[in-house]
Amino acid sequence: MRTHRALGRLCALLVLAAAAGVASAQAPLQDLSSFPVLAGPPLPDGAWGGVPTVVVFWSVDCAYCKRHNARIAQLQAAVDPQRLRVLGVLEGGDVDAARQEVARRGWQFPVVIDDGRLRPRFTPRRMVPMTCLLLADGRLHQCIPGEMSEADVMELAQTRWAGPAR
Template identity: 45%
Template sequence: MSRGDAHAAVRRRVCLSAAVAWLALEALPARSATTQDATWPEEPDPAPGRGTPADQAPIDWPEIGLLDGRRRAPQSWAGAPVLVVFWATWCPYCLRHNQRVERLFREVDPARLQVLGVAVDRDERRVRDHLRQQGLTFPNTVDDGGLRARFTERRVLPMTCLVNAQGRVSLRIPGEMSADDVRALAARALAG
C-alpha cells in the first residue's frame, strides 16, 4: 500500500468514526437543558431569606419607564398576571425566547395577561435598535439591576417570571423556553 493510499484509508476511517458518533448522538432522545416541559415544579428561589413563591409578599413594583417613552405606574400592573422576561441583546437563547414571547404578546389580550421585557444591557439605544431589528413590540425596559433584584437573585438569561393576579411571583423559569412551553405558561397564567 502506498503512502497516499494509507493516508486516504486513515481519512476514511476517521470520517466513518465521526459519522457513526454523530448518528449515535442523533439517536439519543432530545433533551434540552434550556427548555422545560409544562409541569414546572413550584420551586423556591434559592436566594437565602426568601420563602416559596406563594409565601412571598406581592412584588413592590416601581414606576417603570418603557423604551417607547411611556411610563407605567406601580398600580398599573395589578389585576392581571404579568409575564416578566429578563434578557440581553448578546444572548442567543434570549433572541429565540423573545420571538416566542412576542408571538404570545400578539395573541393574548393584555387585559388578561401583561408582558414585560427587561433588558439587562446598559445601552438603551442598543436595546431599542435590537427590538426594532427583531420586530419585538412587547413592552420593554432597561434594568439598572434594581428590578431584577425584586424578582430573583439568579443571574440566568433568559429568566422568565410569572407574577400572578395577586402580585406574587408564582414561577421562575431559568433558560430558553420552547414555543409550546411559552403557550403552556400563558394557559396556566390565564387559568389563575
C-alpha cells in the same frame, strides 16, 4: 452544645432568608415609573395589579434571549392583554443596540432597562433569559431559567395562573 448553637444559627438564617423571599415576592412590580422605558407602549403608573404578567429578563448580547423573546412576542400577540401581560427587562449590553433589536424584530411588549434594582425582586439568579410569572395580585409565582421552546411559551397562556383575577 456546639451543635445546638450551630443549629440555632442555621434556623435564624433560614427565617431571615424566608422573610426576605416573602418581602421580595409580595409585589415585584409595585412601581415601574423609576425604570427607563427602552421600547414599547408607555407603562401604567403604580402597580401592575389585576392581570397575570410574564416578565422576561434578557440581554442584547444573548442569542438565546433573541429566540426566546421572539416566542414571547408571539405569546403577547396571541393573548388578550386584559388576561395576560408581558414585560421585557433589559439587563446589560448596549442600550442603543437593544432598542434597534426590539424595533427590527417588531416586538410590541414594553421593555424597561434594569439598573440592578428590579432583578432582586424576582430572583437572585443571574441567568438570561429568565422568565418570571406573576399572579394577578402581583405575587411571584415562578421563575424559569433559560430559553423556553415555542410550545412551552405558548402554554403559559393556558396555565391556571394566567386565569382571570379573583
